[in-house]
Amino acid sequence: MKLFLLSTLTLCAALSACSTVQRNAATAPTLSDMNAVSPALAHYTEDVVIGELWKRPDLSSRDRSVVTLSVLIALNQTVELPYHLNLALDNGVKPGEISEIITHLAFYSGWANATSAVGITKAVFEKRGITADQIPPAVGDRLPIDEAAEARRANGVQQNFGRIAAGVAQFSTDVLFRDLWLRPGLTPRDRSLVTVSALVATGQIAQIGYHLNRAMDNGLTRAQASEAMTQLAFYAGWPKVFSALPVVKEVLEKRAG
Amino acid sequence: MKLFLLSTLTLCAALSACSTVQRNAATAPTLSDMNAVSPALAHYTEDVVIGELWKRPDLSSRDRSVVTLSVLIALNQTVELPYHLNLALDNGVKPGEISEIITHLAFYSGWANATSAVGITKAVFEKRGITADQIPPAVGDRLPIDEAAEARRANGVQQNFGRIAAGVAQFSTDVLFRDLWLRPGLTPRDRSLVTVSALVATGQIAQIGYHLNRAMDNGLTRAQASEAMTQLAFYAGWPKVFSALPVVKEVLEKRAG
Amino acid sequence: MKLFLLSTLTLCAALSACSTVQRNAATAPTLSDMNAVSPALAHYTEDVVIGELWKRPDLSSRDRSVVTLSVLIALNQTVELPYHLNLALDNGVKPGEISEIITHLAFYSGWANATSAVGITKAVFEKRGITADQIPPAVGDRLPIDEAAEARRANGVQQNFGRIAAGVAQFSTDVLFRDLWLRPGLTPRDRSLVTVSALVATGQIAQIGYHLNRAMDNGLTRAQASEAMTQLAFYAGWPKVFSALPVVKEVLEKRAG
Numbered sequence: 001m002k003l004f005l006l007s008t009l010t011l012c013a014a015l016s017a018c019s020t021v022q023r024n025a026a027t028a029p030t031l032s033d034m035n036a037v038s039p040a041l042a043h044y045t046e047d048v049v050i051g052e053l054w055k056r057p058d059l060s061s062r063d064r065s066v067v068t069l070s071v072l073i074a075l076n077q078t079v080e081l082p083y084h085l086n087l088a089l090d091n092g093v094k095p096g097e098i099s100e101i102i103t104h105l106a107f108y109s110g111w112a113n114a115t116s117a118v119g120i121t122k123a124v125f126e127k128r129g130i131t132a133d134q135i136p137p138a139v140g141d142r143l144p145i146d147e148a149a150e151a152r153r154a155n156g157v158q159q160n161f162g163r164i165a166a167g168v169a170q171f172s173t174d175v176l177f178r179d180l181w182l183r184p185g186l187t188p189r190d191r192s193l194v195t196v197s198a199l200v201a202t203g204q205i206a207q208i209g210y211h212l213n214r215a216m217d218n219g220l221t222r223a224q225a226s227e228a229m230t231q232l233a234f235y236a237g238w239p240k241v242f243s244a245l246p247v248v249k250e251v252l253e254k255r256a257g
Numbered sequence: 258m259k260l261f262l263l264s265t266l267t268l269c270a271a272l273s274a275c276s277t278v279q280r281n282a283a284t285a286p287t288l289s290d291m292n293a294v295s296p297a298l299a300h301y302t303e304d305v306v307i308g309e310l311w312k313r314p315d316l317s318s319r320d321r322s323v324v325t326l327s328v329l330i331a332l333n334q335t336v337e338l339p340y341h342l343n344l345a346l347d348n349g350v351k352p353g354e355i356s357e358i359i360t361h362l363a364f365y366s367g368w369a370n371a372t373s374a375v376g377i378t379k380a381v382f383e384k385r386g387i388t389a390d391q392i393p394p395a396v397g398d399r400l401p402i403d404e405a406a407e408a409r410r411a412n413g414v415q416q417n418f419g420r421i422a423a424g425v426a427q428f429s430t431d432v433l434f435r436d437l438w439l440r441p442g443l444t445p446r447d448r449s450l451v452t453v454s455a456l457v458a459t460g461q462i463a464q465i466g467y468h469l470n471r472a473m474d475n476g477l478t479r480a481q482a483s484e485a486m487t488q489l490a491f492y493a494g495w496p497k498v499f500s501a502l503p504v505v506k507e508v509l510e511k512r513a514g
Numbered sequence: 515m516k517l518f519l520l521s522t523l524t525l526c527a528a529l530s531a532c533s534t535v536q537r538n539a540a541t542a543p544t545l546s547d548m549n550a551v552s553p554a555l556a557h558y559t560e561d562v563v564i565g566e567l568w569k570r571p572d573l574s575s576r577d578r579s580v581v582t583l584s585v586l587i588a589l590n591q592t593v594e595l596p597y598h599l600n601l602a603l604d605n606g607v608k609p610g611e612i613s614e615i616i617t618h619l620a621f622y623s624g625w626a627n628a629t630s631a632v633g634i635t636k637a638v639f640e641k642r643g644i645t646a647d648q649i650p651p652a653v654g655d656r657l658p659i660d661e662a663a664e665a666r667r668a669n670g671v672q673q674n675f676g677r678i679a680a681g682v683a684q685f686s687t688d689v690l691f692r693d694l695w696l697r698p699g700l701t702p703r704d705r706s707l708v709t710v711s712a713l714v715a716t717g718q719i720a721q722i723g724y725h726l727n728r729a730m731d732n733g734l735t736r737a738q739a740s741e742a743m744t745q746l747a748f749y750a751g752w753p754k755v756f757s758a759l760p761v762v763k764e765v766l767e768k769r770a771g
Binding site: 285286290291293294295296297298299300301302305306310313328329332333334336337458460483484486487490491492493494495496497498499500502503505506509510 | 590613614616617620621622623624625626627628629630632633635636639646649650651652653674675678679680681682685686689690694697699712713716717718720721
């Protein structure tokens with residue numbers, strides 16, 4: 001189900017539940033709306049974004065949905081969110097993973113972006129009959145931690161900013177790196193993909209080096225990193241990606257050497 | 258019709274269609290709303306923004322509307338969009354140009370900002386009786402391309418990022434610079450003004466040098482570039498403009514030399 | 515009243531006016547909504563944000579509300595705004611101060627963010643019976659100006675950008691530094707806290723040095739500056755704060771020396 005804008009319309013001819021789904025996403029324009037305002041945008045959406053971008057190899061449609069959701073949540077682009085939540089679920093992103101992506105982005109793009117996404121996601125989950133047992137609990141088992149790598153990270157932060165920003169350093173260790181990142185509902189590789197996508201979308205160039213390296217340590221391949229940039233060009237915009245590419249290049253070249 | 262916030266109210270005394278126009282823009286505050294919360298903001302809006310900024314020479318009210326629409330779309334500031342779409346049309350921005358601005362900003366500020374603008378623009382177009390024949394078609398004639406300049410651009414991107422971001426490089430050439438920028442519904446000078454405005458609004462300093470030079474190659478004058486920064490100070494905020502000014506200065510001084 | 519999400523629910527059992535307050539903030543998720551989508555986010559909100567962050571010493575809950583409102587307005591995060599406007603009033607931020615914060619952020623984060631906040635704030639003010647006599651007038655007395663410091667600032671801007679951005683330089687002097695900053699409805703220290711919060715939230719690193727120094731000249735202490743970064747980490751997101759910390763460190767170390 002890659003034909004995303006079209007697919008909603010097509011599905012709605014077949015599913016009785018669609019009138020409410022459509023109403024919930026009322027502000028998201030259909031292709032017909034797009035054609036009324038910009039036939040060119042409808043054309044690029046159908047022929048380039050749906051017809052080419054989402055079908056490119058090197059990054060699965062599931063991963064493209066992870067990247068796209070991360071951009072929409074990090075930029076608070078709520079109009080498209082119901083559509084892309086449904087597409088993500090169709091593309092194999094699990095409800096529990098969406099739940100974790102939202103929580104992860106509370107920390108990596110600001111609390112109110114996450115709470116804004118909660119209301120919209122709740123409506124989508126309800127429409128699809130997604131229930132509490134599909135969502136990871138608040139507390140429970142944690143993934144094992146790489147103590148050596150975490151010590152290096154924590155010491156670096158402590159040395160640089162421990163005196164002038166003790167609170168930030170403390171929460172970084174206690175809540176982010178010793179808890180959030182170890183939650184098993186989303187793999188570290190996916191958390192990294194979410195993080196890098198949000199960093200590009202919000203223009204946080206200075207943080208990309210650390211997190212892209214971490215992403216690749218966590219299993220993101222060079223081809224996937226490269227192709228994530230293509231997806232981000234369309235959803236975060238060309239300038240954001242061109243501003244990120246020098247850092248991406250530096251990371252990839254250093255790791256190749 | 259420069260008195261924009263006031264003008265809506267004034268117009269509405271005279272036009273029967275206004276009740277629906279007003280309803281559509283229901284969330285946009287009136288001067289009366291502003292006075293209830295911040296008489297100072299109402300005062301600055303009337304006396305400084307309407308009374309001075311929009312009347313300054315060196316940039317026409319039509320161009321100021323192009324800059325302002327670009328900021329609102331690039332930052333997804335939907336509350337003010339209906340008002341400024343109407344003002345832009347009153348200031349001489351053609352419906353087809355608005356259509357092209359939205360499509361252009363899909364690429365230069367992220368797809369969901371454009372689709373968000375589509376729904377709002379459709380309602381404004383309908384209220385004003387703007388029909389499909391006033392909107393550029395998806396495909397058709399293209400402006401001639403400067404092959405030498407495009408070869409320099411494409412080679413630069415290929416050398417820098419061709420290996421690590423092949424997809425971005427390919428779509429940049431095929432879709433942006435050999436198609437989007439050549440669409441005749443918006444002049445290259447206006448596309449550049451839209452692009453530079455979006456870059457300042459989204460803080461993409463590293464991309465301003467190339468695009469401001471391109472804007473001036475495309476016919477934007479020094480006085481217009483300078484005055485666009487004044488308009489952007491109010492609509493994108495002072496800090497975004499002060500962060501952009503060192504690059505603007507460098508570009509203007511190099512071209513003067 | 516620090517238990518903010520919970521407090522709304524609790525209050526609503528006691529106050530008959532709450533049904534309308536709740537309806538106005540309908541899109542803001544409750545803890546129950548959060549638990550349906552992400553029990554982890556609800557847990558972090560209750561136990562870390564409410565349970566720890568807002569109770570930390572070194573920054574009052576009143577100042578935390580100033581920082582948080584500034585982020586929400588500067589990023590146009592309207593869903594959370596009604597809740598945090600009410601919390602800010604409960605925490606001792608005066609209606610007139612909220613009025614001035616909105617106007618200040620028109621200049622420091624773009625006009626449409628302020629007008630967007632006006633509509634939401636008007637509804638909150640009405641529900642709480644806040645009337646016009648509690649709001650500062652558009653014109654009136656101004657605080658005394660430090661002519662020497664203002665001359666240094668104005669000369670610096672004039673030398674750097676006077677020729678290439680005369681309009682920006684002129685409005686900076688006439689409207690911002692000789693009028694807005696001198697409005698008595700918000701102390702210069704609070705205006706600085708609002709400004710620095712907005713700069714971090716919008717990633718305007720290059721402007722933080724000047725404004726953090728100004729904030730401390732205006733009375734913000736080192737401990738408050740440091741703890742504001744902790745508050746910003748949660749509300750603007752970790753990456754924005756980590757991108758700001760090198761400048762914060764430089765400012766604090768220079769002033770210590």
